[in-house]
Amino acid sequence: MEEQTLVIAMVGMLGIGAQWIAWRTGWPAIVLMLAAGFLAGPVLGLFDPEHAFGPLLDPMVAIGVALILFEGGLSLDFRELRHSGEGVLRLVVLGVPLAWVFGAVAANQIGGLEWPVAILFAGILVVTGPTVVMPMLRQSSVKPRPASMLKWEAIVNDPIGALCAVIAYEYFRKVAAFPDATLFEVVPPLILAAIIAGLIGYLAAAAIAWAFPRGAVPEYLKVPVLLTTVVAIFVLANQIEHEAGLVAVTVMGIALANMNISSLRSIHPFKQNIAVLLISGIFILLSASLDFEDLAYLNWNFGLFLLALLFLVRPATILLSLLGTKVPWNERLFLAWIAPRGIVLVAISGLFALRLSDLGYDGDALIGLSFAVVVATIVAHGFTIDLVARLLNVKGGTRPGIIFVGSTPWTISLAQMLTDMKTPVMIVDSSWQRLALARQKGLPTYHGEILNEATEHNLDLTPYQVLVAATENEAYNALVCNEFAYEIGRDKVFQLGESSDDKDRHAIPESIRGRALFDSGFGVEDVSERQSQGWVFRKTKLTEEFRFEDAQQRLPEAANMLLLLRDNGVIRFFTHAARPEPRAGDTIVSFSPPQEKTAEEIAAKRGNRKQGVPVT
Template structure:
């Protein structure tokens, strides 16, 4: 018991620690987790998952994989998928069969696997995995179309790869154990898939029906959903072996498209659960490796990895997108970027055990080979993505963007200043008329309600790392900040100060975004100063001209708003903290008109002349 507790704690520390290091450094998190697990497992022998958990290890990993697949299915909203055009359909309906076929040929002729194992492993290889693709896209600025194609290919193919493996395994199991022939086996597999899909859809419908009607209290919705997923997985597996993966995937996809508004509140929680599960499972699987698992990794395995990266993936993408409207350079980029992640390793580890039970010795090869595929594809995709994007001309805006909610004279002036400083700016407002001055100024705009669910599918928010909500309605601004804080970060959502004179009517700080300006200017304050002619000014700092010099050359009433780093990072001066400036930084301030600045400068010169010696 004590050993199990230590292992659980250590797995948590290593998994989340690897995720944190990846966030700080930009390195692929899954590679760091692989290294951490391998060091504490086969290298130093600190963790032995099989000894610690025994027979519980297999069901633990199975349930973890089921929850990951459910979370992936829950991310698949068909409305957003339709926005991507026919290209996603091509990469799924043509790409999956082609990738499965080419992968099976590579597994058999290059890696040397027997046909049944080759077909099963090739089915798993069609996944690219949102758990690795999404972090790569967040860390790199890629144009919207190729980024969208990569994102949705990963989300859609993640469960499809699992289903391909389930189909292949079920065919092998029924034909091997029950001695059925192809014509007898295929109807059984189809029937099992239909039953599993029906159970998954039924569970999703029950959730979608009961949650909005108040049959489940708010504090029990997350636990009920988790129990429903696990229960559906286990019950379906009892009916048909490994069909639970099909059921939970269908359950997630169905729930995502039933428009259950009450599920929006659990999205941050499900994302947190997915991070914990991915970290834990990957550490356990890599720690459970043995050097004997790697003995099969020879020159043929190395050639297989090269064939997978240089032949299988390019052929799959280029044939799938033949005669499509996707430009050739974007096709080549998509053909190169195909990182595999946790689902590949988890499902491979799961079926490696199953294949061993069926008497296939090659099943044990899948564990080491799957880790090799993950490392090879993540290293090639992760460390060459920016270079490939630059060479092929699909690099998007490299500087962090500023998302402004509310088109007012003050926000449009701010947008113009940041646009001049080469910061990507997007102004969002529900009124087409209020956006007219922003369009006339050459700023990017979006006409729509930012809190509308449709906006989430029509607007790509990936390039924008800072949000400023500055409409005329302070409560609405707080609602926008509260809605986007989990996605962008609580330290990256801002609004103007609360103009309430009485603390009784002031919004609690826990409900608001961070207040712009150290002085706490409210919406009415900046609008009044805008009418008086106040403007945004920029001041570049250097070794000889520091922040104190900048303050001295501004009037006393001026307020510093933000600091722009040379790499485009935005840091705001707020009531709570002030960034530490360095040479090369640019200070953006909100200042009185030039006549007041000249008057202030004249007063300072006069003061210096009359000052006593």
């Protein structure tokens, strides 16, 4: 009991710690988690998951993988396929068999595996894995179409790869008992089992879609009911056929994502947290379970197989699958390189290693080989995805952007200044009339309701890491900030403070408001009134000689500091609760009253410009 609780605590600390270090450093999180588990397990011997959990380890990992696939399915909306649907279909229908054939030939001819082991291993290798693809896409800014294709391929191919392994195993098991057995005796029942499993998953999704909006399940029970249903469907489908449960939960997630259930929006933050915990925990457990004996199979033959997998099998699969499509060649080459493997490969390889050994084949090789593939592909692709995306021109914007909710003279003026400073901006409003001035200024705009679920699919929010809600309705601004706090971050959603006339009225609770802009907490009416009086935005560049204190002295006494922009594009706001630390190289943006310029001041300003004093 004490050993199990200690292992659970250490797994949590190592997994989340690795995720935190990845966030701080920008390194691939999966690489750090694999390293942490390997060091804690076989290297330092801090704990042994198999000894601590015994026979419970395999079902724990299996259920974790099922929940991860379900969560991934919830992120797949068919509306994304408008631009990438043809490519995704090719990668599934043509890519899977091509990858299976090429992988089997390479595993046998180059890796030296006997044919049954090579064929089964190649079936598992068709997966790319959302557990590694999704974190990579989060950390690297890739254009929407290639990112969408990678995401769909990873999630859809995971259960297909498991089924390929099942087909191969069942065939060889049948041949061992009946040497005259053929594929036609094995494949049709397995395909039927997969169809039945998918139907079970769809019916479960339909039941959830019917029950949740009608109040059949209270709000506090929705998450427990959903997770319990996923586990139950996974177990039920597995009773029909091994690994068919992966098909069921994936179909259930995709079906729910496309049934437009508004009540599921509140579940999204929780499911994301569950996914992070499960990915962290499973990677630590599996890498800590690795034994040095499993690495004995790693020889120069398998090193050559890894190179063939990276530079021959994957490129040939992608380029042949996408022949004749409208996908540009730079995106095809990018997809041909990025194919990291993850949890499903390791989990399924461990499962079939024992079964192949029972049939008289050398299945033990699969455990070490699967980890080698995972480590090699994650390191190769995780550390090069940014470089390759940049070289092939599929990288999205790298400077953090800001999205303004509400088209007002104040937001338009600020957006125009930030645009001049090379910061991506987007103004969102549901009124064409209010957007007219922004469009006249040439600013990027989006006409629509920001809280509408369709906006998530019509407007790519990836480039925008800061949100400012500045409509005339403060309660609506608070609602927008509260809605996007989970996606963008509570410390990156802002709104104007309460107007002077409203501070003595019923205030909106701080817990649901965004961070209030300005030290003074100016409200919507406050900035509108000052703008009508001629207040303007001013920018001031700080240097080693011209510091923040000097900038304050140059500005009018009533000026309010709004934000600072660092050289790398990072935006920091001055708020009622936080004050960033200005330093040389930063540009300060302030909201200032008009200045009456005397002849002496004009002459002094001209002299400052000649001396390089950066005040505007």
